[in-house]
Amino acid sequence: MTMATDANLTWMLESLVEQTAGATHALVLSRDGLKLCHTSGMSIDQADQLSAIAAGVQALSQGASVEFGDGTGGVRHSMTEFHGGILFIVEAGEGAHLAVVAAEDADVGLIGHRMNELVEQIGAFLIAPPRQPERTQQA
Amino acid sequence: MPLAGTVTEGLKIVIVGGFGVGKTTMVRAVSEIRPLSTEETMTQAGEGIDHPGLADGKTTTTVAFDFGRISLDDQMVLYLFGAPGQERFWFVWDRLFSGTLGAVVLVDTRRLADSWYAIDRLEHHRTPFIVARNNFPGSTHSIEDVRDALSLPDDVPLIDCDARDRASAKKVLITLVDHLYELSTAKEAVLS
Ligand SMILES: Nc1nc2c(ncn2[C@@H]2O[C@H](COP(=O)(O)OP(=O)(O)OP(=O)(O)O)[C@@H](O)[C@H]2O)c(=O)[nH]1
Numbered sequence: 001m002t003m004a005t006d007a008n009l010t011w012m013l014e015s016l017v018e019q020t021a022g023a024t025h026a027l028v029l030s031r032d033g034l035k036l037c038h039t040s041g042m043s044i045d046q047a048d049q050l051s052a053i054a055a056g057v058q059a060l061s062q063g064a065s066v067e068f069g070d071g072t073g074g075v076r077h078s079m080t081e082f083h084g085g086i087l088f089i090v091e092a093g094e095g096a097h098l099a100v101v102a103a104e105d106a107d108v109g110l111i112g113h114r115m116n117e118l119v120e121q122i123g124a125f126l127i128a129p130p131r132q133p134e135r136t137q138q139a
Numbered sequence: 140m141p142l143a144g145t146v147t148e149g150l151k152i153v154i155v156g157g158f159g160v161g162k163t164t165m166v167r168a169v170s171e172i173r174p175l176s177t178e179e180t181m182t183q184a185g186e187g188i189d190h191p192g193l194a195d196g197k198t199t200t201t202v203a204f205d206f207g208r209i210s211l212d213d214q215m216v217l218y219l220f221g222a223p224g225q226e227r228f229w230f231v232w233d234r235l236f237s238g239t240l241g242a243v244v245l246v247d248t249r250r251l252a253d254s255w256y257a258i259d260r261l262e263h264h265r266t267p268f269i270v271a272r273n274n275f276p277g278s279t280h281s282i283e284d285v286r287d288a289l290s291l292p293d294d295v296p297l298i299d300c301d302a303r304d305r306a307s308a309k310k311v312l313i314t315l316v317d318h319l320y321e322l323s324t325a326k327e328a329v330l331s
């Protein structure tokens with residue numbers, strides 16, 4: 001989906017990465033695993049991959065929340081540490097997630113804080129609305 | 140339903156196949172525990188990428204995998220993993236296949252080509268499988284057409300099912316387990 005504001009959103013992601021020590025990439029994806037916008041340091045292939053991965057991680061975390069949470073809501077925040085980096089994912093606007101990749105030694109609290117700040121500011125624009133039912137059948 | 144204390148055998152089974160063939164539906168139909176669901180609403184970001192056109196009324200898609208459990212009798216329990224169907228999630232498949240004793244390839248005869256990749260991966264992993272045709276309305280091909288179209292060897296069981304129906308889905312799983320037993324007895328006969 002392209003919106004008139006896509007360039008602005010990308011710019012906001014770029015400045016998040018530039019102004020947050022340790023952050024290397026930022027991406028907004030739809031909950032069904034497709035990229036909406038991302039920082040330019042990431043190739044298209046990487047953005048496609050990370051979109052599918054982050055959607056899967058959030059869906060599995062949702063399963064943990066359903067089974068072991070108090071039932072009041074979904075997933076607040078996922079964090080995965082691997083050799084060479086950390087992946088953070090938070091809920092963005094309706095139907096979307098925000099993902100940030102950071103260096104292994106990044107300040108976890110700072111990155112989480114910056115992500116929440118961004119979602120508060122522009123979450124209303126980080127959205128992926130449900131599809132309309134298809135009228136014409138496709139093979 | 141709690142797992143019976145008498146269970147002595149747990150088998151990991153994967154249900155795989157193309158987009159929208161009914162994998163999630165099948166896991167949900169047979170599971171005796173609340174199934175793990177990783178369904179997400181299909182968004183406008185997928186326009187031109189996902190084509191749910193044939194699966195009428197399908198509004199969600201699996202973004203990780205389904206998980207459910209079914210006891211076939213007092214001793215045997217199956218752990219069911221439903222694979223995601225869309226290409227962008229195929230990277231999950233190889234992980235799901237590891238440690239899997241057998242697989243069900245679910246096919247929709249209106250889109251048979253969508254099952255080639257699944258069969259290819261299973262053969263690569265040497266995972267034994269059976270093929271189940273999910274009977275959507277308008278499925279025209281006969282079961283033997285399906286065998287030809289998929290170039291399935293004669294010893295791969297091929298059956299009809301309705302993934303929404305518990306008894307029908309359970310029969311598919313029993314067919315798979317029987318097939319696995321036949322294969323292992325055949326192997327033992329060779330070894331002894
Ligand atoms: N008529 C009919 N509809 C079915 C049958 N099995 C599944 N459906 C419907 O077909 C759609 C597809 O089912 P899913 O179970 O989501 O398919 P899936 O293979 O898990 O799809 P992905 O995970 O997105 O690849 C749903 O809307 C089901 O209600 C069937 O046997 N007959």
Ligand SMILES: [Mg+2]
Nearest residue numbers: 162163200201
């Ligand atoms: Mg599914």
